[in-house]
Amino acid sequence: MTDADMSVLNEVFDVIIDRKNNPVEGSYVCSLLDHRKGINKILEKVGEEATETILAVKDNDKEEIIYETSDLLFHLLVMLAATGVSLEDISEEMKKRRH
Numbered sequence: 001m002t003d004a005d006m007s008v009l010n011e012v013f014d015v016i017i018d019r020k021n022n023p024v025e026g027s028y029v030c031s032l033l034d035h036r037k038g039i040n041k042i043l044e045k046v047g048e049e050a051t052e053t054i055l056a057v058k059d060n061d062k063e064e065i066i067y068e069t070s071d072l073l074f075h076l077l078v079m080l081a082a083t084g085v086s087l088e089d090i091s092e093e094m095k096k097r098r099h
């Protein structure tokens with residue numbers, strides 16, 4: 001996998017941060033960030049998408065694994081944005097673990 005393949009994660013994260021700073025009517029990201037349940041709504045989505053990803057793997061359904069993992073990664077990005085953690089923070093941590 002090349003760096004370019006995953007640059008979409010950075011791009012989507014930037015949009016999520018922009019939604020946080022400049023709320024937009026009808027935005028799904030804003031609906032999560034401003035939810036009456038607070039961070040719990042985002043955590044519910046992360047848990048739900050993780051479960052759906054696990055089921056897709058159990059079913060050995062590659063298309064579904066790709067679809068559900070994309071949902072999971074997206075909701076993880078929203079969770080990071082909501083908690084003030086950046087993708088740089090994650091990449092720094094992962095670099096430290098290289099051996």
Ligand SMILES: N=c1c2ncn([C@@H]3O[C@H](COP(=O)(O)OP(=O)(O)OP(=O)(O)O)[C@@H](O)[C@H]3O)c2ncn1[C@@H]1O[C@H](COP(=O)(O)O)[C@@H](O)[C@H]1O
Nearest residue numbers: 012015016019024026027028029030031048070071074075
């Ligand atoms: N990558 C995504 C993305 N992936 C999934 N989703 C949404 O995540 C939602 C939840 O998926 P579910 O399968 O659980 O569907 P659901 O039935 O709506 O579930 P509930 O929320 O009702 O429980 C769906 O409404 C999807 O549209 C996404 N919504 C937005 N993005 C990215 O975020 C950007 C900003 O989006 P807005 O904030 O909507 O402008 C977009 O340009 C995209 O790049």
